[in-house]
Amino acid sequence: MKNAKISVLKIQIGVLFFLAFFASFIWVITLSENHGRNLRVTFLDVGQGDAILIEAPSGNRVLIDGGPPSGKILSELGAMLPFYDKRLSVLIATHPDQDHIGGFPDVIERYSVEALIEPDLYAENGVYPAMEKDAEEKGIKKIIARAGTIITLDKNTTLEILYPEKKSPPAMETNISSVVVKLTFGNESFLFTGDLPLAEEKALVLKYGEKLHVTVLKFGHHGSKSATAPEFLAVVSPEYGVFSVGADNKYGHPNREVLDLAVKDKVTTYRTDQEGRIIFETDGTTITVSTGK
Numbered sequence: 438m439k440n441a442k443i444s445v446l447k448i449q450i451g452v453l454f455f456l457a458f459f460a461s462f463i464w465v466i467t468l469s470e471n472h473g474r475n476l477r478v479t480f481l482d483v484g485q486g487d488a489i490l491i492e493a494p495s496g497n498r499v500l501i502d503g504g505p506p507s508g509k510i511l512s513e514l515g516a517m518l519p520f521y522d523k524r525l526s527v528l529i530a531t532h533p534d535q536d537h538i539g540g541f542p543d544v545i546e547r548y549s550v551e552a553l554i555e556p557d558l559y560a561e562n563g564v565y566p567a568m569e570k571d572a573e574e575k576g577i578k579k580i581i582a583r584a585g586t587i588i589t590l591d592k593n594t595t596l597e598i599l600y601p602e603k604k605s606p607p608a609m610e611t612n613i614s615s616v617v618v619k620l621t622f623g624n625e626s627f628l629f630t631g632d633l634p635l636a637e638e639k640a641l642v643l644k645y646g647e648k649l650h651v652t653v654l655k656f657g658h659h660g661s662k663s664a665t666a667p668e669f670l671a672v673v674s675p676e677y678g679v680f681s682v683g684a685d686n687k688y689g690h691p692n693r694e695v696l697d698l699a700v701k702d703k704v705t706t707y708r709t710d711q712e713g714r715i716i717f718e719t720d721g722t723t724i725t726v727s728t729g730k
């Protein structure tokens with residue numbers, strides 16, 4: 438039976454940003470679950486916050502953000518993953534705000550995590566020091582996010598960090614330090630921008646241009662007006678977009694103007710507050726979407 442088969446796979450992280458400087462970390466991990474040849478990306482329903490589970494065809498998993506400290510992340514992961522398999526290869530903390538890393542201490546306690554990728558930014562809030570302490574105690578490798586780092590999940594699935602650049606912004610400017618990653622599998626791709634504001638989106642457009650084009654965009658900052666610059670959305674030009682938001686949130690996310698812009702640009706949108714979990718599954722050629730609470 439395929440699912441029961443034990444295999445070994447290497448995850449390689451290569452820092453490619455200077456040709457003269459090449460560093461790589463190789464982890465050998467044991468796999469016990471493989472859900473076929475598809476890539477599955479699930480926008481988890483964690484209320485007001487972000488949490489995105491990536492499951493590569495190899496069975497390697499990445500969790501981008503862990504939602505708020507409500508316990509929701511554990512029930513969502515429990516709904517998606519087999520109870521006996523607690524592997525999460527990599528956690529990415531896009532930035533140290535509660536609605537993004539609040540659930541990580543729970544995840545670190547219950548799951549087997551190899552590496553934690555985060556911006557170079559210390560936050561004084563209650564969750565960040567707890568997350569750092571828990572990660573250190575568990576021996577989780579901490580990697581500072583830098584544009585140019587490529588995480589190879591298997592031979593067809595890569596995650597590339599596009600932002601931040603070498604130096605992170607000053608402390609406490611959490612949103613502008615948001616880690617931006619592009620996930621690519623065959624012809625299909627995803628872009629995750631955390632809570633990155635408009636000015637930094639525009640800088641990404643100048644730096645990367647067409648490279649920002651993807652099939653699926655996680656709308657920045659939960660659809661706030663502080664993100665999704667028209668020129669950014671025009672270049673990303675996604676077929677699908679997801680708003681990760683809590684029902685009746687006090688911020689009014691997603692913003693009406695951002696919703697209108699998505700309609701104007703013919704982006705098919707989904708909202709976690711209305712549809713629950715948003716699940717994309719692709720074989721690299723075609724993509725399907727399903728939703729469910």
Ligand SMILES: [Zn+2]
Pocket residue numbers: 486487534536537632658659
């Ligand atoms: Zn947020």
